[in-house]
Amino acid sequence: MSTTTMTHDEAHHHGAPTGWKRWLYSTNHKDIGTLYLLFALVMLFLGGASAMMIRAELFMPGIQLIDPDLYNNLVTNHALLMIFGAVMPAAAGLANWMIPLMIGAPDMALPRMNNLSFWILPAAATMLILSFVVPFFPGGGTQINTGWTIYPPLSVQVGMSMDFLIFAIHLLGVSSVLASINIIVTLLNMRAPGMTLMKMPMFCWTWLVTAFLLILVVPVLAGGVTMLLFDRHFGTSFFDAAGGGDPVLFQHLFWFFGHPEVYILLLPSIGVLSHVIPTFARKPLFGYRSMVGAMLAVATIGMVVWAHHQYTIGMSLGAVTYFMVGTILISIPVGLMVFNFIATMWRGAMTFETPMLFAVGIILMFTFGGLSGVMLAVVPADMQYHDSMFVVAHFHYVLMPGAVFGLFAGVFYWLPKWTGNMYDERLGKLFFWINVIGFNITFFPQHFLGLAGMPRRIIDYNVMFTEFNVLSSIGAMIFGLSHLLFLYIVIQTIRGGKSLKRSGAKSWEGAKGLEWEVDSPPAFHTWETAPQIK
Amino acid sequence: MCFKCNYIIKPLLLILGMVQLGTAHAEFGVNFPEPAGELAQNIFDIHMLTMSIATILLIIVFAIVIYSIYYHRKSRGYQADQNFHNTWFGHWSWVIVPVLVLGVDFTIANNANTVLKTVWEVPKEKDIMDLKVTGHQWWWEFDYLDHGVKVESRALTKEQSGDLYLRDVDNRLVLPTGKKIRFLHTSADVNHAFWVPELAFKKDAIPGYVTETWIELDREGVFRGQCAELCGTWHSRMPIVVESVSPERFAQWVDEQNAIKVAAAAEASSSKTWSKDELIAKGEELYNTKCAACHQITGTGLPPAFPPLKGSAIATGPIAGHLKIVLNGKEGTAMQSWSSLNDLEIAAIITYERNAWGNDTGDVIQPADVKSAR
Numbered sequence: 086m087s088t089t090t091m092t093h094d095e096a097h098h099h100g101a102p103t104g105w106k107r108w109l110y111s112t113n114h115k116d117i118g119t120l121y122l123l124f125a126l127v128m129l130f131l132g133g134a135s136a137m138m139i140r141a142e143l144f145m146p147g148i149q150l151i152d153p154d155l156y157n158n159l160v161t162n163h164a165l166l167m168i169f170g171a172v173m174p175a176a177a178g179l180a181n182w183m184i185p186l187m188i189g190a191p192d193m194a195l196p197r198m199n200n201l202s203f204w205i206l207p208a209a210a211t212m213l214i215l216s217f218v219v220p221f222f223p224g225g226g227t228q229i230n231t232g233w234t235i236y237p238p239l240s241v242q243v244g245m246s247m248d249f250l251i252f253a254i255h256l257l258g259v260s261s262v263l264a265s266i267n268i269i270v271t272l273l274n275m276r277a278p279g280m281t282l283m284k285m286p287m288f289c290w291t292w293l294v295t296a297f298l299l300i301l302v303v304p305v306l307a308g309g310v311t312m313l314l315f316d317r318h319f320g321t322s323f324f325d326a327a328g329g330g331d332p333v334l335f336q337h338l339f340w341f342f343g344h345p346e347v348y349i350l351l352l353p354s355i356g357v358l359s360h361v362i363p364t365f366a367r368k369p370l371f372g373y374r375s376m377v378g379a380m381l382a383v384a385t386i387g388m389v390v391w392a393h394h395q396y397t398i399g400m401s402l403g404a405v406t407y408f409m410v411g412t413i414l415i416s417i418p419v420g421l422m423v424f425n426f427i428a429t430m431w432r433g434a435m436t437f438e439t440p441m442l443f444a445v446g447i448i449l450m451f452t453f454g455g456l457s458g459v460m461l462a463v464v465p466a467d468m469q470y471h472d473s474m475f476v477v478a479h480f481h482y483v484l485m486p487g488a489v490f491g492l493f494a495g496v497f498y499w500l501p502k503w504t505g506n507m508y509d510e511r512l513g514k515l516f517f518w519i520n521v522i523g524f525n526i527t528f529f530p531q532h533f534l535g536l537a538g539m540p541r542r543i544i545d546y547n548v549m550f551t552e553f554n555v556l557s558s559i560g561a562m563i564f565g566l567s568h569l570l571f572l573y574i575v576i577q578t579i580r581g582g583k584s585l586k587r588s589g590a591k592s593w594e595g596a597k598g599l600e601w602e603v604d605s606p607p608a609f610h611t612w613e614t615a616p617q618i619k
Numbered sequence: 620m621c622f623k624c625n626y627i628i629k630p631l632l633l634i635l636g637m638v639q640l641g642t643a644h645a646e647f648g649v650n651f652p653e654p655a656g657e658l659a660q661n662i663f664d665i666h667m668l669t670m671s672i673a674t675i676l677l678i679i680v681f682a683i684v685i686y687s688i689y690y691h692r693k694s695r696g697y698q699a700d701q702n703f704h705n706t707w708f709g710h711w712s713w714v715i716v717p718v719l720v721l722g723v724d725f726t727i728a729n730n731a732n733t734v735l736k737t738v739w740e741v742p743k744e745k746d747i748m749d750l751k752v753t754g755h756q757w758w759w760e761f762d763y764l765d766h767g768v769k770v771e772s773r774a775l776t777k778e779q780s781g782d783l784y785l786r787d788v789d790n791r792l793v794l795p796t797g798k799k800i801r802f803l804h805t806s807a808d809v810n811h812a813f814w815v816p817e818l819a820f821k822k823d824a825i826p827g828y829v830t831e832t833w834i835e836l837d838r839e840g841v842f843r844g845q846c847a848e849l850c851g852t853w854h855s856r857m858p859i860v861v862e863s864v865s866p867e868r869f870a871q872w873v874d875e876q877n878a879i880k881v882a883a884a885a886e887a888s889s890s891k892t893w894s895k896d897e898l899i900a901k902g903e904e905l906y907n908t909k910c911a912a913c914h915q916i917t918g919t920g921l922p923p924a925f926p927p928l929k930g931s932a933i934a935t936g937p938i939a940g941h942l943k944i945v946l947n948g949k950e951g952t953a954m955q956s957w958s959s960l961n962d963l964e965i966a967a968i969i970t971y972e973r974n975a976w977g978n979d980t981g982d983v984i985q986p987a988d989v990k991s992a993r
Contacts, residue, residue, distance in 0.1 A: 146784075153852045154924060220923070227924045232849050238826060239809040239851055242953060244923065326827020332810065333825060366691070368699040375713035397812060397823045397848075399804075399830030402739045409731065413724045420720040421713065427683055428712065432700035434693040445688060452680045456673035463727060465734040466666040468820040469651060472812060472847040537648035538816045540847040543855035547786045549648070 101609045109204070112196035113609065114181045117203050119503075121178030122496075124206055126572070128170030131214075133565050135163040140527070140561035143554050148545050154220075156544040157230035158246075162217055164233035165250075168350065169257045170210060172484075175492045176353035177202075177264050180292045183499065184268065186600035186607065187286045189277030189616045194270040202263035209256035216249035232542055234343070235310070237324040237335050241317055248317070251310045258303040265296035272296075277599070279618030283377070286598055287370060290377055291356030294384050298349050301388065302342045309338035333398050340391035348387045350484060352380065354491020355422060358444050360598070361494050362426055365441035366433025367595040372425040379418035379425075386415050396467045405464050412462035416455065423452055438593070439513030443494035446521050447486040454482030457532070472542075475535025481528045493520075496575070501588035505606040506581035512574050519567040526560025652816050655842055655863060656834045659819030661734045669727055676723070738820065741801050741833045748795075751803045754811030754824035754846065756953050757853040757912055761792050764803075768876040773908060774856040785855060786843040789908070791862040795869035796836045804830045808955055809851060815844030815861050823848055836863045851953065852924060853912060887963035887986060895970065895983045902971025905964055910972075913953060918976040924953065929976040938982060941969055942992040958993065962986035 101107055101116070111117055138159050142150045151159070181199065185192055193199045219225040226244015229235070240247055272293050276285065285293075313335065315321040322328025324335045363370045370376065390411040392400065400408075426448050435441065457479040461470050470476060501507050530553035535541075539550045546554065578585065588605040603611045654660040691697050703709060741747070751762035758773040772788045774780075780787035794800060804813055806824040814821040817840075820832045846857035864872065907916055913925040920927035928934045933941050945965060948956035957965065966984045973980045 152921070153855070157849070157852075157854075225923070230849075230851055236810055236849075239849070242809070242851065326825075330827075332827060366699065367693070368701050369704060371704045371709065372713060378713070397821050397830075398825065399822065399828060402736065405739065406732065406735065409735070410728055413728050416724055417717045417720045421716050423680070424712065424716045427680070427687065428703070428709075430684070430687045431691060432697075432703050433687075433691050434697050434699040435688060435691055436693045437688075445684065448684060449681060453677060456677055459724075459727065460666070460669045460673055463665060463669050463731040465662045465731055465738050466669060468662060468738065468822075469666065469816060471821050472814075472849075533649040536650050538652070538814075538844060540814065540845060540854075542849045543845075545785060545855040547784060548782055549786075 110200070112192070112200050114185050114193045114196070114199065115503075115607065115609070117193075117199050118178045118180075118182030120203050121174045121181055121206075124203075124210075125171045125175035125178060126575070128166050128174065128210065129568065130572075132163050132166035132171055133568055135159045135166065137561060137565040139163060140558040140565075142544060143546070144558040145555070146546055146548050146551055151544075153544045154228040154230045157232065157542065158217060158220075158228040160542055161229045161231060161233050161235075161250075162213070165213060165253075168233070168346070169254075170213070172350050172488045172492065173257075173261060174206060176292075176295070176350070176488075177261075179288075179353060179357070179492070179495050179499070180264075180268055182503065183600060184271060184289055184292065185275070186502075186603060186611060187289055187598055188272065188275060188280060189599050189612045189618070190271060190275035191610060191613050191615075193267050194275050195267045198263055199267050202260045202267065205256050205260040205263070209253050209260060212249050212253035212256060216246040216253060219246050219249060220244065234336075234339055235313070236339075237313060237316065237332050240313060241325070248314065251314050254310050255307055258307045261299050261303050265299040268292055268296040269300075277612070277615045277618050283374070284618060287359030287373065287376060288353070288356035291352040291359070291380060294380050295349050295352045298345045298352075298384055298388075302345045302349075305338055306342035309335055309342070312338075333395070336395050336398065337392065340394045344391040344394065345384070345387050347480075347483070348383055350488040351491075352383075354447070354488050354495070355380070357491045357495035357498065358426060358447060361440045361444045361498050362429045363597070364498070364593050364595045365438060365444070366430050366435050368429065368433045369597075370425070371428035371431075372421075375421055376425050379421040382418040383415060383422075386411060386418070390415065393462055393467075396464050397471050409462055409464045413459060416459055419455055423448060423455070436594075438497075438510060439508075439517055440494040440498040442514060442517045443490045443497070446517070447490050447494070450482055450486035450490075450521075450525075454479060454484075454486065458483060470535060472540055473535035474531045474539045474541055477541045478528045478531035478535060481524075481531075485524055485528075490521075493571070498593075499600075500575070500578050501592035502600060502605050502607070504578050504581060505588055505604075506578050507586040507588050507592070508574050508578040509585065512570065512577075516567060516570045516574060519563065519570065523560050523562075523564030523567050527557050527564050528560075530554075530556045530560075651819070652842075654819055655817040655838055655840065656819075656836050658738060658834055659817065661737065662819040665731055665734050668730055672723060672727060738832075741831050742799055744799060747833070748798055748800045749803060750794075750800055751805070752813055752824065754804070754806040754808075754813070754850070754857075755955065756808050756851055757846075757857045759788075759792075759813075759846075759857065759859060760807075763873070766873045766877075768873055768880070770876075772859070773912070774858050783843075786845065786858050786860070788858050788860045791841075791860045793862045793864060793869060793872050794836060795866045796839055796863055797866060799833060799835045802832045802834070804832070808953065810848045811846050811850045811857065812848035813844075813859065814847040815842050815859055817842035818844075818861065821847055839863050839865060852921070856912070883961070887961040890987075892985060893963075893966070893983075895974070898967045898970040898983060899974055901963075902967035902969070903975070905960075905968050906971050906975075909957075909960075910968065918972075918978075928972055929978065931978075934972050935978050935980055938969070938973075938984060938988070939992070941973070942984075942989065945969060946989075946993060962989040962993075965989045 108120060142156055216229060220228045226246055229243050229246045229250055231240045272289055312323040316323050316325060322330035324330050324332050326332055359370055390408055392408045393412045396405060461467050461479055497513055534550055534553045539546055590604055591601040592605060599616060651663055654663045749764040751764055753760040758771060761770040770790045772790045775787045775789055777784045804822045804824040805828060806826045811824040812821055813824060818834050822830050822832045840863050842861040844859045846854060914920050914928050918927060918929035933944055946958045948954050963986045966986045966989050969984045973982045
């Protein structure tokens, strides 16, 4: 080796920096991915703790543990922490880790912006937590008792906590938009030579669509909450009917963001499944092209059906008919996705490691959630379901399997790649079973509660709803606590004790793709020379 | 061994016992209650149709997946079919599947659309009965626009309602059977939603909006529901009780209500000077129904959302300030204007508030004082 190459190597092939600077100043996609995932894990536990408080209060009729405003605040915080704190950052963490590895790029296209988009998150989380903490201090105003939808005029009545929340949403939005820009630029410019868009791994495709969705809808939410801020403090009447404004306008702005948000949460996990199922079925993904098409269709239709969250506001017959038909049509591309997954399993040679268990669970439970979604789309029937516990059951059946279980599958699937250690398969399977059984005990009975007439977001209920609430709360405790096992497995795998097997470059027998060609764990810098794709 | 068992079995038995106890005294439902009108029946039917279709599809998906994970597994020595996606099925499934799903979608949408039209379009009949429903934090106001009757409906306390707690009110919404009724929903403060499952529709009450729905009740009975849109602290305490009665009984009820109204108006407009004790007695009753939900029976409020009246600057300060806040409300808070109450009622409430809970100002406010402050 000549001297010149040596200097070259010294300049570029350095190891990881050490100490706090490695993380605070990081521009390395792997480290930032790790940061995102750890942040999401912390938020998962905060959001989970608030959910368990809610279910503990609902265990029996009567008000036992917390007062109504604190209860409503927990309802608000549970949603915000889970959506903006846990699921979105976790998906961004997977994207950061895996996209450069999958497309043969040395790093994300905009590494410094990558650093910024992560480090905005802790600031946003602090604001969000402050909005919860401030009312406990004298003069801190009232708690946010509006739910995550923060509909005016109720949200105008709330004290200064609402302002903290509005700024937290702004920061979270900025972070998401920056991360999305980075992902789009990376995917469009940094693919290895020969990797055309239609050869791109499915996970990259799902993130490409997700990132576009985020850029399109997050600014609308930011605009909506800014108008709310002006109504609260600067004398405007955007949403105040007494001043010539329109309280329903906020609902439209919110759900114009809120409905595509569902697909933003869902799609990255669909991407994970598109890798997990072929790996463990040992045959290629069925219908790659139709998968891409279905995803684009979901994103497009998903952008224009937002008002199915507001069937009861009194829209015109024409408007509700349009939103009903549009919403029902979403079942076509989503049905095609589920079909493709089942067809990938069909005539495969399947084994059932933890990621695959989650994948099968997702197919079954997500189908269930999707079908109750079709029921909700039907306007006359939704006159009954709307704002009842049936809706709560439905969206947890869509979002837990659709988003969170997909992320769990991804974590178990790639954990050996990230750490170089195989996680304890026995514990992983145990976690899956406790988790999934707990989940179903929690949310299945809520369908019946809703049909029997229990509205959502109430702290106290009539004795006629006792039985299913008891069952649901018991399930919630099992479900919530099962995540401690997840935490244990993750820590154990990172530490890599003697009991664990080491993972080779290819952690799974059936795994295919560029990410399995680099070492486990990968070097600090990978793919400095781009691979050639045939 | 047995000692240890006890720790596990006892709580389990307790839970089971509780569940059984629950079934004994409450009708717990797993589906919508029996509809109380043709329109509600149509909605119920479309619900059952979509649920049946969803159940059948679910069974098909489960069957295929379970078959596949049983037979197509490596441990059974199954060889993966690497070319499955290249068969004719693989090439055309992207057409076949959407067409099948579209067929299902069309069945649902087509049926739903017919029902939707009847639900959405209120019949344009002259003699339809108009009922204005106004949501307040946290009670309902029902205005019988054709009869000049107004009903204020508030939740009863646990002691008053027993097992019906949170599903029982002081004044019911009395409606006649066999008559088309148009509901006009609006709100005085934040969003609420009117939901009685037997009537099968839900409609938001939004300030500045009037939304409409309609129904024709076809059976008598008492139907219970509650507010369905998060409306702040006591969202859980906004029950609705509909009492469906025969047209004859309804006419009788309207007459009774009108008689009560006339008597109250006569009392309020009399130029009588009321004694302090009379006003306090009247005021206590009114305060406990109308004000205590927020400011509490003890006058201590629930700060910071609902300030205490006990020892407060307003309730012990100048009378004019006290009158002003009761008559006009306070903007940006849950404190609404109470100017719809008559002079006597306001005078009684203010007199009570200024003399109760150790606020012993000794002030007596007469209806005439309220009249001049308006």
